[in-house]
Amino acid sequence: MPSTDLHLDSDGTRDLTEEQISSDELVDGVLLNVYRDKVRTPDGESSVREWIDHPGASAIVPVFEDGSTILIRQFRYPARRTFLEVPAGKIDRPDEDPADVAARELEEETGWKADTFDHLASSYPCIGYSNEVIHFFLATGLTRGEQDLSDGEFVDVVQMPIEKAIRLAKNGELRDMKTVTALVYAAARLSED
Template identity: 50%
Template sequence: MSTTRPDPLEERELASEQLVDGRLLKVWRDRVLLPDGSEGLREYIRHPGAVVVVAVLPDGRLLFERQFRYPLRRAFLELPAGKIDPGEDILACARRELREETGYEAEQWRYIGVMHPCIGYSDERIEIFLATGLRQVGHALDDGEFLELLSLSVEQAEEAIHNGELTDGKSIAALYRCLPLIPAGQG
């Protein structure tokens, strides 16, 4: 018989209160029991989750987007990504986001894993996919969504990271998780 010992660092919820009920984000404040028996407060954001896609063109170049991100008041270079709708399968979400944002569909999909980009203040998870065998079918951007599509070689993407042009955390993490799996280009 297997017994699981509790994590000595676990904090247990004693009470929970929703502070903000936004369209995308929900902000909560919980009263918790700390490992030493004292109590503390934890404020955090609940997020529905998202996907990010490392999409490899037939010539080995990677699809990127340039989008304006309001919280930081500037455009960012990033991989195709988007929010998971309630009840939506993560692969279906990845397929939908790639098609809507870039106009491409992929023949091969590989699930890479999950990342947690903001563990100190959010429960957000981002599911990482590698998409190959791309073919262009035309984009279908959401209303109010504006972006520029560009392609970079793996080397150019790495250079953009090192020179500070690519600072989006999900894109950097997804790219490095996929690097060993990106097929060599044909061009």
């Protein structure tokens, strides 16, 4: 049975930090790397952690002056289904500003540009197996740009009232977690105004 006699942090909570002992790269992918690490647990024992190294991403909730927003419809191969999602994309370089990623992805995926990207929050969507962080933005001051999809990328742009998108997120009709999270963050920010 594991010991409950663990070191306490300065604030009086137990130190639950796990220390890496060794790491084996299982997959060196185009987007993701997968590792199997041996770790020392807080009780001094060892365990195995498999995890995905992800560069991070930005997700955007664009809001037009008339109160509408844009979502995209896109087929996602791992889930084998089409999802309605907020525009989003990965960070391409470690030093890339998440707001710059948001601006790039909004225009590439939807054909719209924004004057303002208001950072809503940053969250870890898959803490059990990935270090991915998604940075969420509210985009306003929208003007036409030029859609520029990557090879093999197919999306439909869907415009709807922001209230409808938030309702779809809250009642479980949207199944993509980053989209649900983005819309809940946006709803909270918009209710402050």
